[in-house]
Amino acid sequence: MSVTDTAKDLQDERLLERQGVRGVLDGVIDRARGGDLGMIPVVAGLVVIWTVLQILNSYFLSSANLVNLAMESAAVGVIALGVVCVLLVGEIDLSVGSISGLSAAIVAVLFVDQGLPVWAAILGAVVAGAVIGWLYAQVYNRFGVPSFVVTLAGLLAFLGFQLWVLGAKGSINLPFDSGLVFFAQLAFVPAWLSYVLVAVAAGGLFATGFLHARERRGAGLSFKSVSTLLARSAALLLALGFVVWYLNQTRGVGWMFVFFVALVLVMHYLLTRTKWGRAVYAVGGNTEAARRSGINVKAVFTSAFVLCTTFAAVGGILAAARLAAANQSSGGGDVNLNAIAAAVIGGTSLFGGRGTAFGALLGIIVIQSISSGLTLLNLDSSFRFMVTGAVLLLAVALDSVARKSRTSHGRA
Amino acid sequence: MSAQQNVLSLRGVTKTFGAVAALTDVDLDVAAGEVVAVVGDNGAGKSTLVKILSGVHPADSGTITFESKVVGIPTPAAAQHLGIATVYQDLALCENLNVVENLFLGQEVRPFRLNEVEMETRSWELLRQLSAKIPTVRVPVASLSGGQRQTVAIARSLLGDPKVIILDEPTAALGVAQTAEVLNLVERLRERGLGVIMISHNMADVRAVADTVAVLRLGRNNGVFAVKDVTAEDLIAAITGASDNVVAQRAARRTEGGVRP
Numbered sequence: 001m002s003v004t005d006t007a008k009d010l011q012d013e014r015l016l017e018r019q020g021v022r023g024v025l026d027g028v029i030d031r032a033r034g035g036d037l038g039m040i041p042v043v044a045g046l047v048v049i050w051t052v053l054q055i056l057n058s059y060f061l062s063s064a065n066l067v068n069l070a071m072e073s074a075a076v077g078v079i080a081l082g083v084v085c086v087l088l089v090g091e092i093d094l095s096v097g098s099i100s101g102l103s104a105a106i107v108a109v110l111f112v113d114q115g116l117p118v119w120a121a122i123l124g125a126v127v128a129g130a131v132i133g134w135l136y137a138q139v140y141n142r143f144g145v146p147s148f149v150v151t152l153a154g155l156l157a158f159l160g161f162q163l164w165v166l167g168a169k170g171s172i173n174l175p176f177d178s179g180l181v182f183f184a185q186l187a188f189v190p191a192w193l194s195y196v197l198v199a200v201a202a203g204g205l206f207a208t209g210f211l212h213a214r215e216r217r218g219a220g221l222s223f224k225s226v227s228t229l230l231a232r233s234a235a236l237l238l239a240l241g242f243v244v245w246y247l248n249q250t251r252g253v254g255w256m257f258v259f260f261v262a263l264v265l266v267m268h269y270l271l272t273r274t275k276w277g278r279a280v281y282a283v284g285g286n287t288e289a290a291r292r293s294g295i296n297v298k299a300v301f302t303s304a305f306v307l308c309t310t311f312a313a314v315g316g317i318l319a320a321a322r323l324a325a326a327n328q329s330s331g332g333g334d335v336n337l338n339a340i341a342a343a344v345i346g347g348t349s350l351f352g353g354r355g356t357a358f359g360a361l362l363g364i365i366v367i368q369s370i371s372s373g374l375t376l377l378n379l380d381s382s383f384r385f386m387v388t389g390a391v392l393l394l395a396v397a398l399d400s401v402a403r404k405s406r407t408s409h410g411r412a
Numbered sequence: 413m414s415a416q417q418n419v420l421s422l423r424g425v426t427k428t429f430g431a432v433a434a435l436t437d438v439d440l441d442v443a444a445g446e447v448v449a450v451v452g453d454n455g456a457g458k459s460t461l462v463k464i465l466s467g468v469h470p471a472d473s474g475t476i477t478f479e480s481k482v483v484g485i486p487t488p489a490a491a492q493h494l495g496i497a498t499v500y501q502d503l504a505l506c507e508n509l510n511v512v513e514n515l516f517l518g519q520e521v522r523p524f525r526l527n528e529v530e531m532e533t534r535s536w537e538l539l540r541q542l543s544a545k546i547p548t549v550r551v552p553v554a555s556l557s558g559g560q561r562q563t564v565a566i567a568r569s570l571l572g573d574p575k576v577i578i579l580d581e582p583t584a585a586l587g588v589a590q591t592a593e594v595l596n597l598v599e600r601l602r603e604r605g606l607g608v609i610m611i612s613h614n615m616a617d618v619r620a621v622a623d624t625v626a627v628l629r630l631g632r633n634n635g636v637f638a639v640k641d642v643t644a645e646d647l648i649a650a651i652t653g654a655s656d657n658v659v660a661q662r663a664a665r666r667t668e669g670g671v672r673p
Contacts, residue, residue, distance in 0.1 A: 008536050012547035215529045275523035278509075282517055285508035292504045293518035294489060353508040406554070 007222035041398055042346050042362045045391075049366060053373035060373055063249040069365070069372050070253065071184075074260040075100075075319035076335060077364035080342035081260075081267055082311025084360045087343055088271070089304040090284045090352025091140070091147035095132075095154035096339050099309050100316025101331025102162040103129050107317050108172035108326035109165055111180075118180050122317055129313025132158065133306035140305070141298045147305075155336070163328055171327035174320065184321035187255040194244045194253050202237035206230065256318060260361075263311075267357035280304060284352030315339070334385060341392040342367045349399050366391070417443045418477070419607045420465075420496070420576050425474030427460055434460040435631045438474070442576060442607040447598060449610045449618040449639075452628035453651050458611045461628070462580050465609070466498035467491035479575065497569035501580040503561055507554035511535060511546060514553050515568045538567045541604075542597055559590030566597055576607040583617050595621045615644050629653050 032040055053060045079096050086093045103125040110121035132154065139150050166172065174181050189197070206229055213223040247253050271277035282290040283300045291297045319335070320326045344350060345366050346359025370391060374384045422440040426433070435457045442448050452458050463469045465476075467485040475482050478494055485491050491498065505514050512528070512535045521527040535549050544563045546556065553561060562582055569577055579598070583591040598621050601608050612618050618625055619639055627634040627650040635650045 009532065009548060009550070012545075014547045212529075219529045219533045221529065221532055273526050275520045275526065278513060278517065278520055278526070281509060281513075282506045285506035286504070289504035289506050290517070292488065292500070294492070295518050353506070 008220045010222050039347055039356075039359070039362065041395070042359070042366060045345065046362065046366050046369070049369050049373070053369065053376070057373065057376045060376055063246055064251070065372065065376070067247050067251045067254070069368055070247070070257040071322065072372065073364045073368045074254070074256045075315045075322060076338050076342065076367070077260050077315075077360060078263060078318060079312050079315035079335070079339040080346070080360040080364050081263060081357060082308035082315075083339050083343040084346070084348045084355055084357060085267070085280070085304045085311075086147070086308040087348045087350060088280050088284045088352060088355055089301055090287070091301065091304065092340070092350070093136070093151045093154075093305070093308045093312070094148055094336065094340075095151040095158060096308065096312040096315075097331045097333075097336030098155045098158040098162065099129055099132055099312040099331070100319060100335060101326075101329075102158045102165065103313035103316035104320035104326035104330040105162045105165040105172075107180075107320055108174060109167075111178070112172050112174060118178060122180070125317055126310060126313050129316075130306050130310045132313075133309030134302065136309065137298075137302035137305040141301060159332070162331070166326065166328060171325060173325045176324060180317075180321045181324045184256050184318055185324070188252040189255060189258060191248045191252060194248060195241070197258070198237065198240045198244050201240060202233045205236055206233035209233070256322070259318075263314075264357050264361050271357055276300075276303065281353050284354070286353075312339075333381070334388060337392065338364075338367050338371075338388065341388060341395065344392065344399060345395040349403065350396060351399075351403060419444045419479055420609075421477040422465075423475045423477070425461075425464060425471045425476070427457075427464060427469065427472050433631055435464070435471075438628070438631070438633055440609075440626055440633075441636075442609055444575070444607050445602055445605045446624060447602050447608040447610060447622045449612055449622035449625045450628060451612060451615075451618055451625055451647065451651055452634075453613075455630070456628040456651075457631040458628055459580070460631075462498065462578055462609075462611055465491065465496055465576075465578055467496075492572055492574075495573070495575040496578065497572060497574035497576070498578040499562075499565045499569050499580065499582065501584060503565040505553045505561060505565060508552060510552055511539075511549035511556075511564055514564055515549075515571060517568070519571065535567075538570060539563070542567055542570075542600055544597075545593065557590060558586045559593045562586065562590075562594050563597060566594075566601070570601075574606065576609065577601060578609045578611070580611045581613075582610065583612065583614055591617065615647060618647075619644065627651055 028040075050061065059065055079100055083093060083096060106125040106128055107121045110116045110124050111118055114121075116124075136147070136150050136154065139145050140147055163170075176182075209224060209229040209232065210226065213226075213229065216223040244253060271280060279290065279295045279300045280303075282293065282295060283297055287297060290300070316331055320330060323330070342363035343355070343360055344363070346355070346361070346363030348355025348359050348363075367388065370387055371384055374387060418441045420440075420442040422438060425435055425438045425440075427435040438457070438461065440448070440450070440461070450458055450461060460469070464471045465485065467488040467490050470484070470486050476485060477483070478496070483494060485494065485496070488498075506517065509517065512532050515535050515538070516531045521530050532549060539546055539549070542563060544560070544567065546560050546563065553564060556564065566577070566579070566582075582594050582598070586594060595617060598608060598610060602623075610618070610622060622639050625637045625639055625642065625647060627637070627647065629651065630653075634653070637647065637650075
């Protein structure tokens with residue numbers, strides 16, 4: 001091939017030519033060897049966990065159980081999505097559990113005790129969550145207190161605040177006939193609509209890919225061929241179609257899960273396709289370089305903290321709606337660590353600058369699978385804590401090893 | 413060389429940190445299309461000079477004239493706005509981002525729907541202009557060599573269309589071949605008509621690429637030489653002050669005699 005008809009970005013003779021499915025696979029293997037594991041550990045982990053749990057209990061992979069699993073994932077998954085944001089800038093929020101509990105309590109008190117309309121109660125809780133994140137960011141930016149200390153203090157303080165809001169009763173039930181509880185427990189996507197959504201997703205993937213390829217072609221850059229794009233969309237169509245079909249054998253796909261997936265998609269867009277997202281990765285990768293590039297580093301930290309606590313508040317509302325109650329143990333127990341574990345298992349680095357919104361989705365499915373499987377085996381929470389702890393440790397260890405490997409392979 | 417050709421001129425710049433006078437009464441001139449090397453021993457004030465020009469520290473006194481206007485440089489943003497770009501010694505690149513992302517960091521095209529295609533096209537144009545040897549712009553900067561990273565950092569500083577570019581120790585951490593690559597790059601900057609200030613303590617590099625050498629010693633000017641008529645020994649003497657240099661003696665006599673213009 002002569003230089004003239006080669007795309008502008010493929011002219012260097014040192015570039016290895018990689019084409020088709022084989023080329024894609026080679027690229028993945030290459031990156032994994034260099035420590036850029038991406039989604040490999042979480043997908044592999046999911047396969048192993050599902051296989052083992054299915055062997056131990058044949059109900060595990062049944063449609064009914066998976067429908068439940070998806071519904072259970074949504075609340076903590078939304079919290080994990082927030083944790084991804086804050087981990088990306090290289091900070092951490094240990095108080096997401098307490099904030100979710102506090103937000104559950106606020107919704108219950110405003111809605112049930114004060115008799116406000118449900119949207120006002122939800123708005124109140126979400127605003128409270130956002131304000132907490134803003135406070136964290138102020139303390140972090142002004143005084144330079146490490147985020148794990150600020151949020152550890154928040155963990156305790158907002159747990160106390162939650163108990164105070166709930167008052168002497170300690171537990172408030174949400175009425176079953178409210179829209180909130182209906183949304184979290186009984187609202188399922190009609191079968192026909194679920195297939196339409198799958199088709200829209202596959203079509204959307206193809207359309208964006210096609211437009212992008214056309215633009216790159218116009219600019220003389222390399223581009224994905226139409227057949228590759230078609231194959232990719234067809235694979236998505238088949239995979240999603242199968243999942244939806246299987247779930248539709250029983251109750252189907254819950255609206256709450258769809259809501260969670262929609263949030264993941266929005267965050268994915270914000271992180272990958274906007275200036276703000278670029279700034280988040282830059283701050284997580286090299287704060288000083290980001291500052292010298294003219295990025296308002298403090299504003300980026302503030303946005304990450306606010307997003308994290310806001311998502312924690314939303315997750316808390318969803319959890320309360322699912323339970324149809326807010327009580328003293330809302331957001332307690334393993335919610336905190338499950339959310340952080342989901343983010344880390346999904347491939348978000350604790351060291352900042354690396355991770356994706358989809359990681360939260362896959363990570364929470366792993367965590368929730370373990371939880372659901374162990375419950376099915378009649379093992380109580382003691383075992384669940386131990387297993388989840390071990391999985392979290394494994395994920396963090398993998399992250400650290402991959403980081404070392406990246407450094408030695410020059411991928412940082 | 414007449415004064416109006418100078419794109420950047422410093423006169424009597426002084427900077428103290430507490431009781432330490434880091435720079436005293438320093439003058440420096442840079443013309444368009446000229447490479448000025450600033451050399452000096454450790455503690456000579458080279459880094460302080462860079463920081464004043466890039467807006468990290470403001471000068472205590474003295475004037476900075478940029479394109480015939482007296483200017484102040486209170487912040488890094490002000491320096492960039494004027495058209496003074498700085499490539500720091502540590503390069504300030506994000507290793508987790510790829511070349512395009514680093515080049516356009518903080519000045520992305522179309523903030524709410526990034527125009528990746530335009531950014532990639534412009535990246536290639538820029539890198540081609542610099543004859544940069546970077547195989548692909550979609551790899552993380554972490555996987556590039558030292559010389560390639562230096563190229564990316566310099567290319568990034570060119571995006572704002574600067575008039576003067578300051579390179580802080582551009583060859584300090586590089587091998588022989590990579591150093592040569594960066595020196596080629598410096599020559600290309602000169603061909604583009606930029607004023608280049610190169611901080612260095614490598615005499616070979618300075619003599620290879622610079623037009624003018626300004627020597628700093630203990631925070632003061634210790635002579636400005638045209639590279640073509642100065643020997644390495646003279647430079648080293650001026651830097652170390654070992655053979656109390658002729659230029660400095662002459663300057664001192666003239667100041668005492670009151671004949672300084």
